[in-house]
Amino acid sequence: MGKGIKFAVKDVFKSIPHYICHFHFLKAIGTTLFDTEHTALRKALSKAGILGELKKFRRKMSKKFEDIPISKIENFLEMPGEFGKALIGSELSVYYLVLWILDHKSEGDGYGFPFDHCHLNFYQRLKAAYSIINEVATLYSIKNKNQKIIWKLYHSIKNIVEDSKLEKKVDQYKIKLTVFSELRKSLATVPENVKNGLCQMKETGTYKELKAIKKAVGKFEIELKKKIES
Secondary structure, three states: OOHHHHHHHHHHHOOOOEOHHHHHHHHHHHHHHHHHHHHHHHHHHHHHOHHHHHHHHHHHHHHHHOOOOHHHHHHHHHOHHHOOOOHHHHHHHHHHHHHHHHOHHHHOOOOOOOOOOHHHHHHHHHHHHHHHHHHHHHHOOOOOOOHHHHHHHHHHHHHHHOOHHHHHHHHHHHHHHHHHHHHHHHHOOOOOOOOOHHHHOOOEOOHHHHHHHHHHHHHHHHHHHHHHHO
8 A cells, every 4th residue: 555545544544444455465465376377277268269269159140149039049948858959959059158158257256366267267167168068969969960060169169178287277276266265255355256346345344353354364374274284
């Protein structure tokens, strides 16, 4: 916090404890903690060019489905056994799967990195889509031409989700994320699972709350040491 802001906060809030330093403390820790894995994942996704490919899918297919009534879409969802029998069913399924993948940023809380992890969310949705395609592939006969659109998406994401080295990086990322999330909860400053996170951030509190935070952070430190030693 700059000197000017520091004096302004002191003048405005008087003796009320403020938590903005907790936010910056967490941000600094998270940025350093996730740097290696986050950078590796970001570069891998960028190099693969998957985001651009998915946007092409969306662009080409969106006009075709703009005027389809929701009832028709619901029919395909209610009859998964019919999935591979009609081309329109296959195309719709791929289209909405692509839309879901591209909506990965909606999982964030609105704080930005390192509190939100858009690249990790994107990767995890690619993995989920890959699994879904493998499952529905059994609904197609070998001679069914409707599977072409499915496999086109499949091969667009196959290399990135089957990259074992990247998968190990992501596993390490998740381990670190669990630890960071525990510290985040202990500091009770940056709530999770909210929208417009910066507007939800707790900026001031009471000394009673500060004592509770101190106790929670102390507990976090003890638990972390146990994990490191085990």
